[in-house]
Amino acid sequence: MSAIPISVENLRAGYGGDDILNGITFDVRPGEVFTIIGPNGSGKSSLIKVLAGIVPVREGRISLFGRDVTHLKTAQRIAAGLAYVPQEFNVFRNMTVGENLRLATEFIGLRGGVAQSERDRVLGMFPDVAGRLGVQAGTLSGGQRQMLAFACALISAPDVLLLDEPSAGLSPRLAGEIFEAVQTVNAQGTTVILVEQNVAAALPVSDRVLVLVNGAVRRLAPATDLKARDDLAQLFLGEA
Amino acid sequence: MAQLLVNGLVTGLIVALPALALSLTFGILRFPNFAIGAMLTAAAYLAWVLNFYGGVPLVAAALFTVVLFPLVALACDAAVFRPLRDRGPITLLVASMGLSFVLENLCRLMFGNEARNFDMALTRPYRVMGVRINFEQILTAGVSIGAMVLVYVILIHSPLGRAMRAMSDNPTLAAARGIEATRVVSLTWLLAGALTAAAGILIGLDRAIDPQLGWNYIIVCFAAAVVGGLGSPVGAVVGAIGLGVIGELATLVVDPNYRAGVAFAAIALVLLFRPNGLFGRLEIRK
Ligand SMILES: Nc1ncnc2c1ncn2[C@@H]1O[C@H](COP(=O)(O)OP(=O)(O)OP(=O)(O)O)[C@@H](O)[C@H]1O
Ligand SMILES: [Mg+2]
Numbered sequence: 001m002s003a004i005p006i007s008v009e010n011l012r013a014g015y016g017g018d019d020i021l022n023g024i025t026f027d028v029r030p031g032e033v034f035t036i037i038g039p040n041g042s043g044k045s046s047l048i049k050v051l052a053g054i055v056p057v058r059e060g061r062i063s064l065f066g067r068d069v070t071h072l073k074t075a076q077r078i079a080a081g082l083a084y085v086p087q088e089f090n091v092f093r094n095m096t097v098g099e100n101l102r103l104a105t106e107f108i109g110l111r112g113g114v115a116q117s118e119r120d121r122v123l124g125m126f127p128d129v130a131g132r133l134g135v136q137a138g139t140l141s142g143g144q145r146q147m148l149a150f151a152c153a154l155i156s157a158p159d160v161l162l163l164d165e166p167s168a169g170l171s172p173r174l175a176g177e178i179f180e181a182v183q184t185v186n187a188q189g190t191t192v193i194l195v196e197q198n199v200a201a202a203l204p205v206s207d208r209v210l211v212l213v214n215g216a217v218r219r220l221a222p223a224t225d226l227k228a229r230d231d232l233a234q235l236f237l238g239e240a
Numbered sequence: 241m242a243q244l245l246v247n248g249l250v251t252g253l254i255v256a257l258p259a260l261a262l263s264l265t266f267g268i269l270r271f272p273n274f275a276i277g278a279m280l281t282a283a284a285y286l287a288w289v290l291n292f293y294g295g296v297p298l299v300a301a302a303l304f305t306v307v308l309f310p311l312v313a314l315a316c317d318a319a320v321f322r323p324l325r326d327r328g329p330i331t332l333l334v335a336s337m338g339l340s341f342v343l344e345n346l347c348r349l350m351f352g353n354e355a356r357n358f359d360m361a362l363t364r365p366y367r368v369m370g371v372r373i374n375f376e377q378i379l380t381a382g383v384s385i386g387a388m389v390l391v392y393v394i395l396i397h398s399p400l401g402r403a404m405r406a407m408s409d410n411p412t413l414a415a416a417r418g419i420e421a422t423r424v425v426s427l428t429w430l431l432a433g434a435l436t437a438a439a440g441i442l443i444g445l446d447r448a449i450d451p452q453l454g455w456n457y458i459i460v461c462f463a464a465a466v467v468g469g470l471g472s473p474v475g476a477v478v479g480a481i482g483l484g485v486i487g488e489l490a491t492l493v494v495d496p497n498y499r500a501g502v503a504f505a506a507i508a509l510v511l512l513f514r515p516n517g518l519f520g521r522l523e524i525r526k
Contacts, residue, residue: 054416075418084416092409095402103406106399107417152417 003030004066005160005191006051011060013050019058020046021215028160033182033192035202035223038212044195045087047212048164051193052084053077064160078108083158087165087195090149093138097129097148100137104152122151125181143174150181161185164195172201179205199226242371244488250377252484253384254446256477257439258457259464260391261432263476266465267408268428269321271332276436276461277454278343279316283309283440284449285347288356298360306437313433314426316343322425348451355448376445387438388477391431395473400427408471460503467507469520478518483507 006028014020020043028034036044049055051062053074062070064080072080092100101123105115123130126147132140137148146166153161163182167175175198183205186192196202203209206223258276265273286309290301320339324331365374395401403424407414415421443453464483468475483503490502510518 052416054412073418074415075420078418086413086416089410089413092406092413094409095405099402099405102399103402104417106402107419111399 004028005030005064006193007061007063007066008051009061011047011050011062012058013046013055014058015046015055019215021050023060024212024215024217025060026210026217026220028191028193029207031186031189031191032207033186033194033205035194035196035206035209036212037196037199037202037209038218040197042212043215044212045164046215048084048162048193048195052082052162054084078156078158081159082162083153083156083160084162085149085153085164085166087168091137091140091145091152093136095137096133097135097137097140098133100148100152101133101155104155108156110155118155118157122154125154125184126151143170143177146170146174146178147181150178154185158190160191160193162193165197166194167196167198167201175201241489241492242369244491245485246371246373246377248485248488249481250380250484251488252481253381254439254442255457255460255464255484256480257384257387257435257442258461259468259476259480260388260473261435261439262461262465263468263471263473264391264404264428264435265432267471267473268404268425269325269332270411271329271336272462272465272470273432274333274336274458275316275340275343277456277458278340278347279309279313279433279436280440280443280454280457281347281449281451282312282343283437284444284453285351285356286312286437287441287444288358288449289351291358292356298358302438302441305441306434309437309440310430310433313429313436317425317429344451344454351451353451355450357448358444360445376442379445380442383438383442387435391435391473394431400424404428460500463504463507467510467517469514469517472517472519475517475519 004027008024008026011021011024012019024047036047038044046055050057053069053072053076057070060070061068064077064082067080069077069080074084092103095103101119102115105111105118110118128144129147129151132144137145140148150163150166153163166178166182170178179201182192182194186205194202194206203223203226209219209221209223209226210217211219258280262273262276265271283305287298287301287305290296290304291298294301296304316339320335321332324335363375365372366378367373393401395405400423403414403419404427407419407421407424411421440453443457447453460483461480464479465476466479467483468477468479483506486506487499487503490499494502514520
């Protein structure tokens with residue numbers, strides 16, 4: 001088994017007649033926080049969805065720890081160690097917090113005591129969520145909802161976690177809590193692929209950053225390199 | 241008054257079953273299954289065939305039908321709906337109309353247009369505090385309430401029921417979590433088929449069985465599901481019982497021929513104030 005958690009080669013994908021991602025290639029290193037930034041509509045969510053198996057690959061190859069998963073379904077990728085938290089609508093709103101968590105265990109085939117201890121383990125990380133098990137998920141605040149979605153994704157103890165803008169719309173304090181949770185999970189050995197608009201807040205927790213512009217890799221560099229630059233805007237616009 | 245209430249309740253309880261079936265399939269498959277009427281007809285005939293030709297006692301025939309008919313529903317899905325799953329609600333609605341036509345005419349072809357009856361003894365109605373209640377009404381109420389409790393328990397307390405609700409709530413997220421959609425869809429058809437079968441038989445007890453049997457229930461079924469909030473199981477049940485009771489009570493003030501009108505006026509009123517129905521919720525659209 002290769003140690004490379006995610007390897008993407010020459011990836012092309014899109015919707016309908018249009019390609020949104022054109023020839024993307026990168027490797028994610030074991031144990032890193034790999035952050036994808038880029039302007040609105042540049043294809044960040046699409047890229048994450050392709051990795052999660054929601055949007056089909058048109059050309060190229062994706063491998064997970066050396067195993068070709070290009071044509072595997074989402075469920076199979078989850079079984080192989082992947083978890084994905086969508087950008088929006090990432091909890092079942094008409095179900096309670098407790099039911100959301102139960103579903104997360106049931107989707108991956110955990111039952112009974114094992115499922116319960118798995119839920120308890122994850123809830124330990126999110127006290128805010130743990131105290132609201134009987135509440136409808138749709139009535140949670142944005143931050144709590146994001147925590148719940150995060151918690152559900154962690155139920156499978158994934159090796160690779162895909163997070164699509166987990167801090168979107170949150171206050172700086174809540175965003176901080178989210179990034180803290182990202183670091184905690186990462187410290188426990190999970191490789192994280194993070195999409196963020198909030199570049200300033202994301203850089204400190206990131207190891208490397210991929211700048212995606214117009215569905216192509218504009219740049220891939222250590223986060224420390226980007227921190228030193230103040231021309232991010234130019235990078236986005238394509239002049240760098 | 242009490243008599244009307246009882247009659248209305250029983251009518252509502254019959255309609256509640258197919259309305260619930262309609263609501264379940266709508267929640268998961270996102271199209272209104274127009275064939276619900278023809279499915280009621282087909283189920284009634286299936287029980288009748290077992291009872292009349294097969295010589296199976298009515299109770300056993302009914303039980304067989306409730307077990308067998310869900311498989312028919314599953315077969316209909318495999319033959320008609322599954323190949324069109326990604327084509328959008330209008331295509332599926334039209335397909336369900338086609339299925340409706342086929343099912344109804346299959347019944348007509350095999351058993352003709354004449355009205356059939358189950359082989360059962362007539363019983364005298366009971367009188368309870370001045371209200372006439374016959375055995376079929378008690379049976380109907382019992383079966384219907386039992387079935388609804390069962391569906392409730394499945395939806396709330398079983399993993400597959402939870403998966404159904406999750407898929408109805410947010411199909412995209414369910415897919416992202418790796419839910420096995422095919423299994424959930426199959427379970428939904430099995431449940432809907434069982435509910436439809438039970439209702440078809442109860443209707444057959446109440447009136448004669450003919451190829452048009454289900455037609456009389458399509459509109460009120462849809463009305464109940466819509467007023468309750470399409471896709472909401474509780475809403476469908478409340479809508480059906482409410483419509484049944486209002487329809488009967490309306491005969492106190494208007495000519496019985498217009499009772500449907502009163503019920504529909506009530507629907508219009510509800511939808512005016514709650515466009516998504518009583519228990520409807522805002523759909524997630526992107
Ligand atoms: N389901 C879809 N069908 C068709 N086009 C889509 C679909 N989803 C996204 N797109 C298009 O693909 C392009 C990239 O969208 P995507 O959501 O991947 O961008 P993004 O970088 O995540 O943007 P944001 O920062 O706003 O989240 C956009 O032009 C968008 O309109
Ligand atoms: Mg996005």
